Amino acid sequence: MGTGHVHALYRHGDSxxxxxxxxxxxxAAFGLVFAIVATPREAIWAFAAYAVLLGVLAxxxxxxxxxxxxxxxxxxxxxxxxxxxxxxxxxxxxxxLGLSLSVSGLWSMWNILAKATLGLLTSVVLxxxxxxxxxxxxxxxxxxxxxxxxxxxxxxxxxxxxxGEFRTMRVAMQSRAYHPTWLGQIRPYAQTTGHIFIRSYERxxxxxxxxxxxxxAGHMPRRLGxxxxxxxxxxxxxxxxxxxxxxxxxxxxx
Amino acid sequence: xxxxxxxxxxxxxxxxxxTAALHxxxxxxxxxxxxxxxxxxxxxKTTLILHMNGIHLPQQGTVNVSGLPLTRDTVMEIRRRVxxxxxxxxxxxxxxxxxxxxxxxxxNLGLEGAALDARIHTALAAVEVADLADxxxxxxxxxxxxxxxxxxxxxxxxxxxxFDEPTSNLDPATRRELSGILRGLDLTxxxxxxxxxxxLELCERSVIIDRGRIVADGATRLLLGDGDLxxxxxxxxxxxxxxxxxx
Numbered sequence: 001m002g003t004g005h006v007h008a009l010y011r012h013g014d015s016x017x018x019x020x021x022x023x024x025x026x027x028a029a030f031g032l033v034f035a036i037v038a039t040p041r042e043a044i045w046a047f048a049a050y051a052v053l054l055g056v057l058a059x060x061x062x063x064x065x066x067x068x069x070x071x072x073x074x075x076x077x078x079x080x081x082x083x084x085x086x087x088x089x090x091x092x093x094x095x096x097l098g099l100s101l102s103v104s105g106l107w108s109m110w111n112i113l114a115k116a117t118l119g120l121l122t123s124v125v126l127x128x129x130x131x132x133x134x135x136x137x138x139x140x141x142x143x144x145x146x147x148x149x150x151x152x153x154x155x156x157x158x159x160x161x162x163x164g165e166f167r168t169m170r171v172a173m174q175s176r177a178y179h180p181t182w183l184g185q186i187r188p189y190a191q192t193t194g195h196i197f198i199r200s201y202e203r204x205x206x207x208x209x210x211x212x213x214x215x216x217a218g219h220m221p222r223r224l225g226x227x228x229x230x231x232x233x234x235x236x237x238x239x240x241x242x243x244x245x246x247x248x249x250x251x252x253x254x
Numbered sequence: 255x256x257x258x259x260x261x262x263x264x265x266x267x268x269x270x271x272x273t274a275a276l277h278x279x280x281x282x283x284x285x286x287x288x289x290x291x292x293x294x295x296x297x298x299k300t301t302l303i304l305h306m307n308g309i310h311l312p313q314q315g316t317v318n319v320s321g322l323p324l325t326r327d328t329v330m331e332i333r334r335r336v337x338x339x340x341x342x343x344x345x346x347x348x349x350x351x352x353x354x355x356x357x358x359x360x361x362n363l364g365l366e367g368a369a370l371d372a373r374i375h376t377a378l379a380a381v382e383v384a385d386l387a388d389x390x391x392x393x394x395x396x397x398x399x400x401x402x403x404x405x406x407x408x409x410x411x412x413x414x415x416x417f418d419e420p421t422s423n424l425d426p427a428t429r430r431e432l433s434g435i436l437r438g439l440d441l442t443x444x445x446x447x448x449x450x451x452x453x454l455e456l457c458e459r460s461v462i463i464d465r466g467r468i469v470a471d472g473a474t475r476l477l478l479g480d481g482d483l484x485x486x487x488x489x490x491x492x493x494x495x496x497x498x499x500x501x
Contacts, residue, residue: 007390133350133390153350160392161344206345213307213338214410215330215362 007156009071009127016235017061017129021228022138024236029126031240035247036118041111043250047118050243054121057239061129071124075116082112132156140222150220154207158200165196257321258282259414259442260306260336264315267301267466275301277466279315283414288436288443290453290474293463294488299446302463303416306444307336320413334363337412341419343399347391352383352402355391359410377409378402381435397428401435414442421449450478450491454499462487475500 017025032050039046058068089105127135136156139149169192178188208216228236260283267276275298283289293299304310305317308329317324319335340346349355356374365373378384381401391399400420407415420436421429433456436443447453453460453474460477462470464487470477477483479500484490491497 131390133354136350154348156350157348157390157392203345206340206342207348209304209309210338210340210346211348211358212309213333213340214359214406215333216358217330217362221358221361 007132009124010131011061011063011067011128013062013129015061015129017057017125020129020236021226021232022130022134023141024228024232025126025130026135026138026142028236028239029122031237032122032243033119035240035243036115036122039115039247039250040254041107041114042254044110044114046246046250047114049246050118051121053239053242054118054125057125058121058128061125063125063128067128068121068124071128072117072120075120078116079113082109082116085109085112146220146222158203161203162196162200165199166192169195256285258318259285259287259320260444261318262302262305262315263318265302265305265312265317266314267305267310268313275466276305279463279466279468281461281468281471283442283444285413285442287459288445288457290457290460291444291446291463292448292450292453292460292477292489294448297464297487298466299463300418301466303338303418303444303446306414306416307338308332334410335413336416337407337410337414338416339400339404339407339418339420341422343396343403344391346403346406347399350390351387352378352389352391352394352405353387355402356387356406356409359406363410373409373411374405377405380408380439381405396423397425397431400424400428400432404435408439412441414444415439416444416446418446419448420445421447421452448489450484450489451495454478462489464488 032053036047036050039050085108086101086105087099089102089108092103093100094103094106095101130138133156136149136153139152140146173188173192180188260281262279262281265276265279266274268274279302281302291299291302301310305312305324306319308324311326311329312324319332322328322331322335324332347355349358353374356377357370360370360373374387375384378387381404383398383401383405386394386398386402391402394402404415417436420432424432429452433452436445436456445453445457457474459472460470460474461468462477462483469487470480470483478491479497491500
């Protein structure tokens with residue numbers, strides 16, 4: 001069932017980025033993403049600067065090109081949608097390689113492409129250098145409502161369990177000579193998903209019993225992480241500060 | 255005689271769908287005893303243990319834990335006194351790391367700081383998994399999960415430990431290691447199982463429950479030696495079992 005010692009999004013290591021207090025990394029990542037989103041789309045050089053900054057962070061975190069690239073794949077469906085925009089956009093049009101493309105559509109595509117890619121890269125660097133339990137603790141330290149971090153915690157805890165059940169059921173189907181073709185596989189898989197939903201619901205009831213047995217009375221205990229030193233805060237906040245400086249310049253020279 | 259850790263008297267329970275799960279249960283468990291609760295599937299074993307820690311409240315009859323009657327007002331204290339280790343450790347280990355999971359109960363009791371750390375360390379050490387504290391439960395072997403689940407309950411410092419099918423899904427070596435741990439715990443224990451050799455190995459006294467009624471209560475060796483009794487309640491010793499050990 002298990003998926004190895006660490007979660008797939010995490011790269012085991014001991015870099016200075018790994019050692020930074022998790023809640024500080026979360027604050028820095030949010031700060032960086034806000035700067036990226038707030039940058040005017042015409043400031044192409046600013047996005048290049050963010051890319052360099054994130055490249056440096058990925059290098060400091062020793063994440064590796066392959067690790068980062070494979071986790072960026074999740075963006076592809078969104079990129080396909082973005083690539084449609086120049087074809088569908090209205091207003092002024094230009095010819096590129098024989099295709100008539102909308103200028104505003106091209107800018108929209110670039111805006112989505114640049115900001116989504118850099119935002120995703122930020123989260124890949126964050127998740128690659130921070131274990132998920134540490135991330136959850138970071139959200140608690142930052143006073144994110146406990147009900148939200150609890151839901152996230154349960155999701156993380158039971159994702160592998162549910163995927164394990166799904167794999168077991170798939171093997172059981174294959175063991176009875178079920179060799180799906182692309183279209184034919186939909187119905188049994190839909191039924192399997194329904195079974196897993198019911199099983200998960202029942203498990204939820206059992207988990208609640210176990211929680212009640214250990215004194216749960218409606219409030220999850222808050223998990224507080226370690227305090228960050230002033231030096232760590234300075235190091236962590238340098239990244240979003242640099243990004244905000246870039247964003248500010250981009251607005252000024254616009 | 256000493257105050258019983260668990261005193262169940264005249265306990266009956268009917269589920270909302272009308273299924274009668276328990277009928278006039280009378281059971282005393284005294285401090286330091288390790289008792290096996292035996293019975294076939296659907297006999298009412300789990301319903302009975304859910305009464306012992308107040309998940310179900312008695313509809314008829316009484317449940318007392320070290321003299322404290324189980325009522326709506328005493329539920330939290332009863333749950334501290336009665337620790338239940340459930341059958342599937344994946345149901346019991348719901349926090350993101352082992353440390354946080356073992357901390358869950360004591361935190362609900364209001365412990366924090368050094369007292370909390372000490373409680374968790376002692377509980378993990380008692381089941382020999384102190385080195386797993388920072389691991390997420392989903393990355394543990396089944397045997398390790400079982401031990402951590404026990405640690406989570408031990409951290410509540412209960413007066414009695416109740417195990418629901420502790421040997422299910424364990425390989426023989428892990429099963430043997432678990433029996434060593436159970437022997438090493440200086441606590442009153444109730445082991446719910448249909449693993450009859452395990453009951454014989456660990457418990458001097460056994461109680462057989464079937465169709466919601468207690469049908470036998472006595473020395474494990476004598477009960478397991480009574481073939482007619484076992485057969486009539488769908489209990490069986492494994493093939494090849496050395497019958498000279500019982501009877």
